[in-house]
Amino acid sequence: MTEPTQPFDTMAGAAGGTAEEATVPLADVTPGAAGGGTDGATNDAPVSLRPRVRWAGIVWGLVFLVLAVVGIRFSTEPGLFDDLAAWLQHVEVGAAVGYGLLAIGALALVTGLVGLLRRAQRALAARRAGS
Structure with a gap:
């Protein structure tokens, strides 16, 4: 089984490269880690299993x-x-x-x-x- 991939460069595929050359493996990103979240902070709030009443x-x-x-x-x-x-x-x-x-x-x-x-x-x- 192959690793998940993401586009390396949109121009690499258009410049005559193959699909394999235009993709690279996804980096392992932990949610909340620097670069993985929007602000880099971890979210330690407990997740409720029931939806909130509006x-x-x-x-x-x-x-x-x-x-x-x-x-x-x-x-x-x-x-x-x-x-x-x-x-x-x-x-x-x-x-x-x-x-x-x-x-x-x-x-x-x-x-x-x-x-x-x-x-x-x-x-x-x-x-x-x-x-």
Whole structure:
């Protein structure tokens, strides 16, 4: 059986050489060794056998699900959309700013919840790796 090879020079084969002359054996490279990795550092982190749960996708998916259900409800109820449009016409500027701040606060709350879930997941993974 032959050793794995890599191209020696792209011009060597084009200059009339054979395929055997244009290839050389691959060097033995240890992962993480100098020249073998991108930064030369070793990665001693334990490898998890289970895939991580992507909590951000789950939480944001639930948020968008709720928004979709509310939107469908407003668009399918006969008078609900008209009532919403009439209410929006009479909202004062201060109330509109307050609702905008409330929406931004809700986004910050969801983002913080996702961060807490990710931190808890990492702490649990570290605890499992330590024991």
